[in-house]
Amino acid sequence: MAHVTGVQYEPVAEIGGGAYGTVYKARDLESGQFVALKSVRVQTDQNGLPVSTVREVALLKRLEQFDHPNVVRLMDVCATQRSDQETKVTLVFEHVDQDLKTYLEKAPAPGLSPGRIQDLMRQLLCGVSFLHSNRVLHRDLKPENILVTSQGQVKLADFGLARIYSCHMALTPVVVTLWYRPPEVLLQSSYATPVDIWSTGCIFAEMFRRKPLFCGESEVDQLGKLFEVIGLPPEDEWPTDVTLSRKHFPPLLPRPITDFVPEINEQGAQLLLKMLTFDPLKRISALNALEHPYFQDEETLT
Amino acid sequence: MAKTGFCDSKPLLDLHKKADERRAPLRTWSNACGPIERWQPVEVDESRMAPVKMEPEHRWERRLSAQTSEGILMGFHEDSFTHSAADGCVEEEEEPVLLYPHGLQGLPSLQALVPSLLRHEVETALEKLDLIWDRAYAWDMFLDMARTQTRNSFPTADLPRHFTDLTRSVLVDWLIQVHELMHFQEETLYLAIHLVNRSLRAIKITTVNLQLLGMVCLFLAAKMEECLLPEVSGLCFLMDHTYTKHQLLRMERKVLLGLKFDLSYCPPLHFLLLLASVARCSAKAVWMARYLLELSLLEGQCVLFLPVQLAGAALCVSRQVLQEPSTPGGEAAWCLASSVHVGSETALLRIMHILANAAAKAHTRETCASFIKFSSPETMQVSRHAGLKNAPGLLGVCT
Ligand SMILES: Nc1ncnc2c1ncn2[C@@H]1O[C@H](COP(=O)(O)OP(=O)(O)OP(=O)(O)O)[C@@H](O)[C@H]1O
Ligand SMILES: [Mg+2]
Numbered sequence: 001m002a003h004v005t006g007v008q009y010e011p012v013a014e015i016g017g018g019a020y021g022t023v024y025k026a027r028d029l030e031s032g033q034f035v036a037l038k039s040v041r042v043q044t045d046q047n048g049l050p051v052s053t054v055r056e057v058a059l060l061k062r063l064e065q066f067d068h069p070n071v072v073r074l075m076d077v078c079a080t081q082r083s084d085q086e087t088k089v090t091l092v093f094e095h096v097d098q099d100l101k102t103y104l105e106k107a108p109a110p111g112l113s114p115g116r117i118q119d120l121m122r123q124l125l126c127g128v129s130f131l132h133s134n135r136v137l138h139r140d141l142k143p144e145n146i147l148v149t150s151q152g153q154v155k156l157a158d159f160g161l162a163r164i165y166s167c168h169m170a171l172t173p174v175v176v177t178l179w180y181r182p183p184e185v186l187l188q189s190s191y192a193t194p195v196d197i198w199s200t201g202c203i204f205a206e207m208f209r210r211k212p213l214f215c216g217e218s219e220v221d222q223l224g225k226l227f228e229v230i231g232l233p234p235e236d237e238w239p240t241d242v243t244l245s246r247k248h249f250p251p252l253l254p255r256p257i258t259d260f261v262p263e264i265n266e267q268g269a270q271l272l273l274k275m276l277t278f279d280p281l282k283r284i285s286a287l288n289a290l291e292h293p294y295f296q297d298e299e300t301l302t
Numbered sequence: 303m304a305k306t307g308f309c310d311s312k313p314l315l316d317l318h319k320k321a322d323e324r325r326a327p328l329r330t331w332s333n334a335c336g337p338i339e340r341w342q343p344v345e346v347d348e349s350r351m352a353p354v355k356m357e358p359e360h361r362w363e364r365r366l367s368a369q370t371s372e373g374i375l376m377g378f379h380e381d382s383f384t385h386s387a388a389d390g391c392v393e394e395e396e397e398p399v400l401l402y403p404h405g406l407q408g409l410p411s412l413q414a415l416v417p418s419l420l421r422h423e424v425e426t427a428l429e430k431l432d433l434i435w436d437r438a439y440a441w442d443m444f445l446d447m448a449r450t451q452t453r454n455s456f457p458t459a460d461l462p463r464h465f466t467d468l469t470r471s472v473l474v475d476w477l478i479q480v481h482e483l484m485h486f487q488e489e490t491l492y493l494a495i496h497l498v499n500r501s502l503r504a505i506k507i508t509t510v511n512l513q514l515l516g517m518v519c520l521f522l523a524a525k526m527e528e529c530l531l532p533e534v535s536g537l538c539f540l541m542d543h544t545y546t547k548h549q550l551l552r553m554e555r556k557v558l559l560g561l562k563f564d565l566s567y568c569p570p571l572h573f574l575l576l577l578a579s580v581a582r583c584s585a586k587a588v589w590m591a592r593y594l595l596e597l598s599l600l601e602g603q604c605v606l607f608l609p610v611q612l613a614g615a616a617l618c619v620s621r622q623v624l625q626e627p628s629t630p631g632g633e634a635a636w637c638l639a640s641s642v643h644v645g646s647e648t649a650l651l652r653i654m655h656i657l658a659n660a661a662a663k664a665h666t667r668e669t670c671a672s673f674i675k676f677s678s679p680e681t682m683q684v685s686r687h688a689g690l691k692n693a694p695g696l697l698g699v700c701t
Contacts, residue, residue, distance in 0.1 A: 054565070
């Protein structure tokens with residue numbers, strides 16, 4: 001801990017830019033392995049280390065003892081004083097070859113095989129189920145935050161919005177990137193583990209489509225887009241604690257999901273609909289999704 | 303980062319105001335201790351007794367729970383559920399004289415049902431507390447709480463030489479007031495004090511910087527738990543500008559590195575609410591237990607105990623003091639709840655004595671923030687309950 005970052009890790013390439021800084025691929029000079037460095041600069045005129053970093057590190061530290069195959073490994077945290085006015089905190093992760101977004105983009109036409117998708121989904125749900133049974137909500141699942149090794153192993157990453165469940169949990173009203181955001185969050189109602197399932201459902205559809213399922217431009221537009229697919233929910237499912245009225249939306253009927261995801265098989269379509277269920281209480285859990293008949297018949301991976 | 307108006311409208315933290323002049327505290331926690339249902343015979347779901355299939359996906363959770371929840375839950379780790387109901391019942395390590403007064407004789411079959419009954423009750427309680435949305439995870443979450451807490455107690459109550467228990471309790475009392483002023487969640491307070499306890503042992507802190515350390519721990523706890531954060535300048539203001547922003551942020555870094563960024567904690571409060579729900583305690587009993595539990599933060603000795611033990615002891619004292627009329631159903635529910643927290647009878651009694659003594663003297667102490675907080679009508683004025691003054695005597699009779 002607290003080594004001088006520049007010395008132990010030699011940057012190789014820039015991987016991605018995030019809200020708080022850039023992620024670099026680097027070589028660990030001690031072990032020769034590649035690592036991913038995510039650093040945050042903290043100015044003394046700010047509010048200290050950003051909440052997202054504090055939570056990301058604390059949650060990954062908490063989970064690391066389980067050594068779960070579908071969660072990215074945090075190897076180290078370094079803090080270096082850059083000047084009197086600035087401290088740099090660097091999170092050192094195991095390096096994973098690409099994120100799911102790139103993985104989907106790179107897949108040669110006509111896209112991923114049904115077997116590959118089934119395998120990715122099983123791992124994804126396995127990771128989500130692991131988080132949920134350890135009282136962790138991810139709250140920002142999307143292809144950019146899911147890493148895939150060159151052997152096809154899925155690893156959940158970017159715990160910057162994650163948090164531990166508690167009784168009188170103070171919930172941040174805006175979580176999850178718009179396109180993957182579930183209706184209860186769009187409506188600013190209360191939410192819990194089902195948020196991650198909605199996002200996982202959107203990702204499931206995207207694996208077939210190779211483009212996002214719902215691309216709204218605003219929160220209301222996003223709701224409209226998802227009602228075009230799942231239909232306007234009945235009055236009694238509309239949350240009571242929200243300001244936006246159901247009357248605001250046209251009375252749409254659900255359309256066959258295969259209109260939007262034509263390549264999906266029947267079992268897969270059933271599972272997808274269970275994940276994209278409007279009422280979070282009726283939405284399937286990760287644990288139950290793993291038991292779904294979709295996963296019963298092993299599809300060939302190629 | 304979220305901003306609040308703390309800096310514009312900062313009310314002064316006046317530590318010298320008389321007890322009754324101070325604002326009544328916080329919002330109500332009504333959602334957490336809603337209407338207490340009367341005891342209903344619980345239907346036992348047969349399927350829960352059936353052996354649990356081992357799935358490869360679950361092996362990570364399982365491996366750990368088998369290692370560490372042993373003993374804490376008296377054999378209530380997952381593996382007990384793979385036994386049949388008959389051999390999966392509670393293993394009593396010590397004769398729990400105090401906790402099984404007369405409930406079990408009337409209900410001979412209860413003992414055999416305990417594992418599945420308890421699991422059912424814990425799941426229902428977690429659901430009522432809004433802790434879970436999906437029952438499928440309830441038991442896993444409970445085991446996770448049980449596991450996490452085992453890392454939350456300390457081997458000794460010793461502090462570095464230049465700090466006394468009194469200095470520490472003055473700091474905690476001040477933090478209780480700042481916490482109340484900020485309208486933070488209750489969890490944030492428990493986490494903050496836990497971080498103070500760990501920091502005092504993990505990093506070198508001078509007496510001069512003790513208040514700064516306390517504030518930084520509260521700030522970090524808020525970063526973990528709250529969605530609205532105060533500005534650093536507001537925090538400096540609350541410390542009379544004794545420290546600069548710069549010093550505060552440096553201390554934040556020092557604490558994070560000293561604690562290796564490990565900020566996970568399972569507050570005793572969660573166990574208290576869970577036990578109270580399983581035991582169908584009255585609202586008053588729960589408020590009093592919450593008060594006693596908060597007093598435990600001021601007691602240096604309490605760091606020796608597990609959160610679940612502290613919660614169990616707080617409820618025991620509260621029940622003894624209130625002496626609410628008992629019903630056979632209520633006793634049975636209490637026995638069931640006790641099976642969660644009974645670890646060592648000696649430890650339980652020790653905590654009960656510490657809490658009873660603290661409550662008896664609370665109103666005379668300088669550090670009386672909790673006494674004041676829990677004297678408000680919203681908290682059913684539990685801290686002023688006459689019975690608390692003789693609480694130590696009450697325990698004396700029972701043991
Ligand atoms: N361990 C890793 N190995 C390879 N690439 C990674 C790794 N971690 C992150 N990346 C890449 O960097 C991108 C940004 O990382 P990440 O999502 O963790 O940060 P962020 O989006 O800035 O997070 P935040 O939401 O906290 O601002 C990812 O989308 C991914 O492409
Ligand atoms: Mg990201």
